[in-house]
Amino acid sequence: MGMGSDMYRQQILDHYKNPRNYGEIEDATYTHVGENPMCGDEIRMDVKLDEDDETIEAVAFQGDGCAISQASASMLSGELRGKTLSELQEMDTDTVTEMLGVDISPMRVKCAVLAEKVAQDGAEIYLGEKDIDKTTTEDDD
């Protein structure tokens, strides 16, 4: 029997079991939540911006759900540090799958991009470009 899933390489499992930047940021610039109703994945992202109000200084997340969604949030929380909000907004599905370093099966893409969408929607709400309570992955695709 073949061992293994391409989708569950060591890096993904490591981030799932030992999530980085897990928790809250007390003086976060913005906080946003989202869910993927199909899987029941939930993510909350806290983002703190630098004094320039543009560069991401720190990111923390909390969540519950499948390995793909949680590992993606963990990896993204590190990836975003030092990036600007406009760089965050330029990220797309390809950026996320590249970051994860594995092929995500079509049925699981929504799990993979949840954290990215939460971070992006949170930024748009902060900038007054969007008015929603919660991100759901069913919304915009």
Next chain:
Amino acid sequence: MKARESAPLDVETIREDFPILQREFDGEQVVYLDNAATTHTPDPVVDAIAHYYRHTNANVHRGLHHLSQEASIAYEDAHDKLAEFVGASGGREEMVFTKNTTESENLVAYAWGLNELGPGDEIVLTEMEHHASLVTWQQIGKKTGADVKYIRVDEDGRLDMDHAKEIITDDTEMVSVLHVSNTLGTVNPVGDLADIAHDHGSLIFVDGAQAVPNQPVDVEAIDADFYAFSGHKMLGPTGIGGLYGKKHLLEEMEPFNYGGMMIEKVTYEEASWHDLPWKFEAGTPVIAQGIALAEAVDYLEDLGMDNIQRHEEQLAAYAQDRLTEFDDIEIYGPPVGEERAGLVAFNLDSVHAHDLASILNDFAVATRAGDHCTQPLHDKLGVAASARASFYVYNTREEIDRLIDGIDAARELFA
């Protein structure tokens, strides 16, 4: 077709009729354990579809030519066959072909519910209801002002019948219940529920999507007013389902869809309706699917529904036995030893159901993970999703062993 004598299914021979079961993914032969979602189609049924299109294809009811007459007779006879298969003595007049169980549910909800229900009326469902019934009646409740109540499910996945007796009252106009739960595997006492409903002057709609494929069903013994099922879950094609209804109820009901085929006489001002069941089959109906579904019924009757039921119970019991070997697996539904249909939904502590299904897929083991169209029930169970293995006539114990091997691998990967 005579039912075979009581005997174990000859699974090896049955499997020869299902070439799809020989498919391999990355060198592994597929293990198909997603039968509650849809079953595979045996060669005789595929052949019936091909034969219809190659030899008989024509529109039904109105053609005066040979092909149309042949197609009409085969299509109409299919209704009789399905009626007989579920125990409806009224034949075709009590068997409407629809798209699937969901459409059967909507047909009654719209054609009966919208016209008959109003404020003060009550619709009684169960907490284990499939979205097909739950969402449909919930919306009919909103449109008509009728209240929707739910019969409680106890910790072992059984209906709380005391609660049923409590909430089914003289205000209840419709009780809509699952015959077999697609998540818990529970076989509900639908005959008892029908008695309670009728005592209060209510109708009862039974969703038999997970029952008709797996056990002998007798709608008259249950005394169901309506009974629905899907063709693709019982070796038939997609795109066809059935709705049994008592003749006097179907006669009293308004049509669901309007158009050709369902009318008797039409003027610019008025129209009158065709006989049963055609009144409920507007437009060109599911001809090839209906004929193929009748072929699927022949196939099932040849195996014997009692034998199928026993085979599935044995597989489910074996799966349950193997899964309970592990402390980190939670199984939903009735405990070992109680009646259970051929499916088992469960969760592995350390692994999300979607991750588990993805890893099982790497071993070519096809299961389902998600809420199985029972989100409120999953909320009650306190989980977002579960994994589900469901069995049919072609499954074996060895395939369940491969499921267990896959679960072992997932556990190891996430350890």
